[in-house]
Amino acid sequence: MNTGKIGKVYLVGAGPGDPKLITIRGLEALKRSDVVVFDRLAGPQLLNHARQDAERIYVGKLPDRHTMKQEEINQLLVDLALQGKSVARLKGGDPTVFGRVGEEAELLRQNGVEYEIIPGITSAISVPAYAGIPVTHRDLASSFSVITGHESPDKLDLSIHWDKVTNATGTLVFLMGVAKIGYISEQLVKHGRSPQTPVALVQWGTRAEQRTLVGTLGDIEAKVSEANFKPPAVIVVGDVVGQRETLSWVERKPLFGQRVLVTRARSQASELVAKLDDLGAETYEYPVIETRLPDAAGNVQAIREALAQADVYDWVILTSVNGVEYFFRWLESEAVDIRRFHRAKFAAVGPKTAQELAQRGIRADLLPESYQAEGLADKLDGLVIRGQKALLPRGNLARELLPKKLRELGVEAIEIDVYETALSAPKDMWIAEMLEKKQIHVITFTSSSTVVNLLEALKLNGIDDPVAALQGIEIVCIGPVTAETAEKRGIQVTVVPQHATIDGMVEALAERRRIMRGE
Numbered sequence: 001m002n003t004g005k006i007g008k009v010y011l012v013g014a015g016p017g018d019p020k021l022i023t024i025r026g027l028e029a030l031k032r033s034d035v036v037v038f039d040r041l042a043g044p045q046l047l048n049h050a051r052q053d054a055e056r057i058y059v060g061k062l063p064d065r066h067t068m069k070q071e072e073i074n075q076l077l078v079d080l081a082l083q084g085k086s087v088a089r090l091k092g093g094d095p096t097v098f099g100r101v102g103e104e105a106e107l108l109r110q111n112g113v114e115y116e117i118i119p120g121i122t123s124a125i126s127v128p129a130y131a132g133i134p135v136t137h138r139d140l141a142s143s144f145s146v147i148t149g150h151e152s153p154d155k156l157d158l159s160i161h162w163d164k165v166t167n168a169t170g171t172l173v174f175l176m177g178v179a180k181i182g183y184i185s186e187q188l189v190k191h192g193r194s195p196q197t198p199v200a201l202v203q204w205g206t207r208a209e210q211r212t213l214v215g216t217l218g219d220i221e222a223k224v225s226e227a228n229f230k231p232p233a234v235i236v237v238g239d240v241v242g243q244r245e246t247l248s249w250v251e252r253k254p255l256f257g258q259r260v261l262v263t264r265a266r267s268q269a270s271e272l273v274a275k276l277d278d279l280g281a282e283t284y285e286y287p288v289i290e291t292r293l294p295d296a297a298g299n300v301q302a303i304r305e306a307l308a309q310a311d312v313y314d315w316v317i318l319t320s321v322n323g324v325e326y327f328f329r330w331l332e333s334e335a336v337d338i339r340r341f342h343r344a345k346f347a348a349v350g351p352k353t354a355q356e357l358a359q360r361g362i363r364a365d366l367l368p369e370s371y372q373a374e375g376l377a378d379k380l381d382g383l384v385i386r387g388q389k390a391l392l393p394r395g396n397l398a399r400e401l402l403p404k405k406l407r408e409l410g411v412e413a414i415e416i417d418v419y420e421t422a423l424s425a426p427k428d429m430w431i432a433e434m435l436e437k438k439q440i441h442v443i444t445f446t447s448s449s450t451v452v453n454l455l456e457a458l459k460l461n462g463i464d465d466p467v468a469a470l471q472g473i474e475i476v477c478i479g480p481v482t483a484e485t486a487e488k489r490g491i492q493v494t495v496v497p498q499h500a501t502i503d504g505m506v507e508a509l510a511e512r513r514r515i516m517r518g519e
C-alpha cells in the first residue's frame with residue numbers, strides 16, 4: 001500500500017547472537033516496525049519481538065538459494081520504505097563494524113529515505129568476553145584493533161598494512177578470519193610477534209554452540225585444521241587470551257551448550273524460559289498450544305448457569321494456572337462478584353495455582369503434597385461430605401480423574417470448561433533444520449497436549465517422522481502423566497522430576513547434565 005508517505009529504516013545492531021544482547025533502542029525499533037529484514041547472524045529468537053503482523057524477510061543463505069547480494073538488500077530497504085513501511089534491518093553485532101551499513105545508508109539517503117543507525121554490541125568484544133577474554137587489561141594490553149580477515153582464502157587483503165597492524169596495539173581481534181588463520185599468523189610472526197603469542201578462536205560466541213580453541217601463533221593453524229574448526233569465529237591474538245584460564249564463566253553454567261526447545265504457550269513460558277536462561281541454556285520458544293475462551297454456545301451457556309448459582313458451592317477446585325485466570329475472566333464478563341462464593345472452600349492443585357489465586361486475594365484452603373490431580377483427590381477424600389457441591393473451572397482437556405472421584409464420594413461435581421486448549425503450529429523456518437542437525441539438545445513438555453501438539457506441529461513444518469526426529473534429544477516431562485503420553489507415542493523420556501513443577505523440571509535437568517558431565 002502506497003500512502004504517499006515515505007517509511008523509515010532502522011539499521012539495527014542485533015548483537016552477537018544471544019538475543020538479550022540487543023539494545024533497548026534496537027528492540028523498540030524492532031517492536032514497532034512493519035517489516036523486519038534479517039539474516040542468520042541476527043538471532044532468530046529476536047523475531048519473537050516483532051509485531052505479530054510484521055512482514056519478515058530473510059535475506060540470508062538458504063540451501064536452495066544464495067545469500068542475497070548486498071546491492072539487492074540495499075534496494076529492498078529503499079523499496080520497502082518508499083512503500084511507506086517502517087523497516088527494521090537487523091544486522092549481526094554492530095552495523096558499523098564490517099556491516100556494510102554505509103552502503104545501505106547511502107542509498108537510503110540518495111532516495112530521500114530517513115534512517116537511524118542503532119549501534120549494537122559487536123562480536124569483536126562480546127564474543128571474547130563470553131569466552132572469558134577481556135580485549136584490554138591493565139597489565140597486559142592497553143589497546144586493541146579490530147581487523148577483517150576476509151574469509152575467502154584466495155582474497156589476500158592488500159589493504160592490511162601488516163607491518164603497522166602487527167605491533168600497533170596490544171590485542172588484535174580478527175573477524176572473518178578462520179579460513180585465513182595460517183596467513184594471518186604467518187604475517188604477524190613475520191612482522192615481529194613471537195610465535196609463542198597466545199591466540200584464541202571463539203566460534204558461535206554467546207550461543208549454545210560456543211566453542212573456544214586456544215593455541216599460539218606458532219601452532220594455531222595446525223590446531224584449527226585438526227579440530228576442523230569452522231567459521232563464524234572471532235580470533236583474538238595477545239596476552240589477554242591467558243585470562244581465560246581464570247575468567248571463563250559461560251562454560252561453568254550447568255546448562256551451558258544446551259539449546260532447549262520450550263513448547264509451552266508463550267504466555268506461560270516466561271518462567272521456564274527465565275530459569276533455563278539463568279542456568280546458561282539457550283532457549284528456543286516454540287509454543288504448540290494456545291489457550292482461548294471457548295466459543296461453543298452450549299459451553300458458554302453452561303458456564304453462565306454455573307456462575308449464576310455461585311452461592312451454592314461448597315468447593316471451588318482449581319487445577320491449573322490457566323483455570324484460575326480464565327475463571328476470573330468469566331467472573332468479570334458475567335459480572336459475578338467473587339464474594340458470592342461465600343460458602344465455598346477453594347482447593348488448588350499445586351503452589352502455582354495457589355499463587356495465582358493468592359494474587360487475586362484468595363488463599364487456597366487446600367493444597368496437596370504431590371501437585372497432581374491424584375494428590376488433590378486423596379486430600380479431598382475425607383474432607384468432602386456426601387451431598388456437597390463442587391465447581392471445577394478447567395480447560396477442555398482436563399483429566400476426568402477428579403470429577404469421577406468426587407462423584408464416587410457423593411459430591412455433585414460441576415465441570416465448566418472456562419478455556420480451550422488449541423493446537424498452535426507456528427511456521428518456523430529453522431526448526432526442521434535444527435532438529436536435523438541435532439542443534440536442539442533438550443525439549444521440555446509441560447503437559448500431554450504439548451507432546452501431542454509438537455508432533456503435529458512438526459508434521460505441519462514438513463517433518464514426516466517427528467518421533468524419529470526427536471531421537472537422541474533429552475526429553476524432559478513435567479510429570480508422569482505427560483511422560484506416559486510421550487512414551488506411548490514412542491518418544492523416549494529421559495527426565496521426569498520428583499515434583500511436577502517448573503522448578504522441579506529445571507533442577508532435574510541440571511542434575512542430569514551434571515551427571516553427564518561427570519561432575
Ligand code: SAH
Binds near residue numbers: 016091176
Ligand atoms: N557487524 C558484525 C561483524 C560482521 S562480520 C559485528 O559487529 O559483530 C561477520 C564476522 O563476525 C564473522 O565472520 C565472525 O568473525 C564474527 N562474528 C559475528 N558473530 C559471531 C559470533 N556469534 N561468534 C563468533 N564470531 C562472530
